[in-house]
Amino acid sequence: MEVTADLLDAAAVERAVAAAVEALGRLDGLVNNAGVYVRAGFLDTTPEQWDLSLGVNLRGAFLATGAFGRHARERGGGGAVVNIASVHGTVGDPAVVAHAASKAGLLGFTRAAAEALRPLGVRVNAVSPGAVATWKGPFDAPVPGRPLEEMLVPRQVAEAVVWLLSDAASGVTGIDLPVGGGTAAGIRVPG
DSSP: OOOOOOTOHHHHHHHHHHHHHHSOOOOEEEOOOOOOOBBBOOOOOOHHHHHHHIIIIIHHHHHHHHHHHHHHHTTTTTTEEEOOOTTHHHHHTTTTTTHHHHHHHHHHHHHHHHHHGGGTTTEEEEEEEBBOOOOTTTTSOOOOTSSSSSSSSSSHHHHHHHHHHHHHGTOOOOOEEESTTTTGGGGGOOO
């Protein structure tokens, strides 16, 4: 089943969630994984890049989580939301200022949504990946000075997401789970 929506369009997001509910009968989990990564420093970031980053990375998660929460309320509660944030939301990075700001906002949103949806039995958490090897290029080799001196692989992030969606994490809500090889903890490899 494939359902698509423009995450900047509130009505489109509501229609996508309704279509998924109709096809599946109910939704028990939501992963807000869509994102925009604009590589531009503070003085070079355009207002359009800023708006796009915050729109997709933050507004999109707000709209999708709201639609999921309304569905949960209609069916009697329960479920889990995982927002894909970034270690940049915690440690910042002047080379990706709009991305860092949007992901920091997503972490604040995660905590607020966790409190707001808690009475419905909906858990809301975040996973903050570090650099993930999802393409070949300058990042396909170990990176000296990075905490684990290697790129993460998608499986490492996926396992954290699956755990937060599962009943094994039934007592966990409102947290950010960094999956960055120690980057968010400020760990640096001596060198």
